[in-house]
Amino acid sequence: MSERDEIEAIQQLKYRYMRAVDLKLWDELHDTFWPEVVCSYGDGTHSFEGRDAVLGFLRDSLGGNLVTLHQVHHPQIEITGPNTARGRWYLVDYVINAGPDRPLMKGRSTLLGAAFYHDQYEKRDGEWRILSTGYERTFEQFDDLPESSEVHSRWDAETG
């Protein structure tokens, strides 16, 4: 494969990762990580080693009927060796907790934020996966959800 094709494959990996996060597809998310993956979200306040720890954190913090939007832009991918690469992405994320308080987010509130991701990828048996990932925030804005806000999501049924 050409370097351009490798970069394209890595971008597709990142898109699968993001889609799995926002659709809460934990099995698909599992398959984007190598077992020894290291993750550091929120400027290092939430760091995890190993796929099980990472997945456990993501399920706990993003599961249930929380609405999340994670979109990544401006890919700057660099092939650093025959089977290694690093990438920088510009994240924008938006989270709605229309329900009661949760561990990381109070009830009836929203979060809007942006960050620069720094990832490392490795290719094994022809397949690129994430070896480490993390981001540094530019900003986070927490707001109360206005009383007049009407939120519909595909997880409404789970609100109960």
Next chain:
Amino acid sequence: MSERDEIEAIQQLKYRYMRAVDLKLWDELHDTFWPEVVCSYGDGTHSFEGRDAVLGFLRDSLGGNLVTLHQVHHPQIEITGPNTARGRWYLVDYVINAGPDRPLMKGRSTLLGAAFYHDQYEKRDGEWRILSTGYERTFEQFDDLPESSEVHSRWDAETG
């Protein structure tokens, strides 16, 4: 053309489509669809068959001085045959109705939403166009436009 070039051509088609929607360029929008196009917006509550029906709906619902932003990300395009392809995109959209009530949106209100698009494309005489398009929402948030909000748009003159 290489598969990569075909994918690039399809992406450019989608960008032309999005730009035509947000700039209300109905003639340019017309040229992104094949005549028998099928569209399903808003989880199937708004489904249309045939280019004229689709264009009629879009003109009616997005025309006038409504402000719309439709941006698509994370392209996952797959060439499925010599002249066919399918694509998945992650949409974020934002709509401002700063005027009076409209059929699909009350006055002085905003909509923020996200969705996954599923498209089918076909190439005829060397040109890719949309054969079917539709999306499934992850969420929609409807808000009143705050009294203190000040909105300027290129359609202000049409507000009258």
Next chain:
Amino acid sequence: MSERDEIEAIQQLKYRYMRAVDLKLWDELHDTFWPEVVCSYGDGTHSFEGRDAVLGFLRDSLGGNLVTLHQVHHPQIEITGPNTARGRWYLVDYVINAGPDRPLMKGRSTLLGAAFYHDQYEKRDGEWRILSTGYERTFEQFDDLPESSEVHSRWDAETG
């Protein structure tokens, strides 16, 4: 280099530009412009000729602890000659002034906007840089930052 590689190099240039703006990396920003660059922001109300004038404006208007997010999408890049190209991008930007009044933005307020960028690029000694840039807004929305909003940014320390 193939045309696809040239386009890719131009996209990377634009991503460096955007990252430098939002991280206030003025030296990196300097290196994305040719000396005679012409810029026109905000529908021409803010136009500047020459790199020093452009950088001066950006430092003054975006510096300090202002939070800015500038993300560009839907690249439509066209190679127009052996060393020239033009590009269209769909910008979304969000600005938070959590501090006191500033020249272009009152205190405790936000701006959400979108625009279509029109750029010209030139390649000299193998390096693409920006020769002219500017955008036309689709909309701008100015809001007061709600009293309950909590904003954290990497420039908080400078709020003092």
